[in-house]
Structures are given as structure tokens and as C-alpha cells.
Amino acid sequence: MKIYHVCEICQQVFDTSEVEGYEGSAEMRGMCEECSLEMGFAETPLRSHQFFYN
Numbered sequence: 584m585k586i587y588h589v590c591e592i593c594q595q596v597f598d599t600s601e602v603e604g605y606e607g608s609a610e611m612r613g614m615c616e617e618c619s620l621e622m623g624f625a626e627t628p629l630r631s632h633q634f635f636y637n
Contacts, residue, residue: 584608590615592622 595616
């Protein structure tokens with residue numbers, strides 16, 4: 584399964600990863616490093632644990 588990490592602010596895919604399991608794709612919402620730095624949250628991306636399966 585391919586996982587796309589999508590920024591909640593700019594809606595851009597900022598990372599992809601693959602895990603063994605079902606075929607298809609999933610979306611994981613979070614915040615890219617650029618947006619998290621711009622908003623003053625952290626030096627690393629913040630990721631929530633929401634999955635959307637196709």
C-alpha cells in the first residue's frame with residue numbers, strides 16, 4: 584500500500600511511503616515542514632493519524 588502524506592495547510596503531498604498489506608493507496612493528513620515552520624509549531628512536520636483508504 585502506498586501512503587501519501589498531505590499537508591493540511593497547503594494541500595501538497597510532502598512525503599510518500601509504502602507498507603506491506605492491501606493494494607491501493609491511503610492518505611495521511613499532517614503538516615509539511617515548510618508550513619509548520621511558517622506557523623511556528625515545530626522544526627519537524629506534525630502528522631495526525633487519519634487514514635483514508637481507496
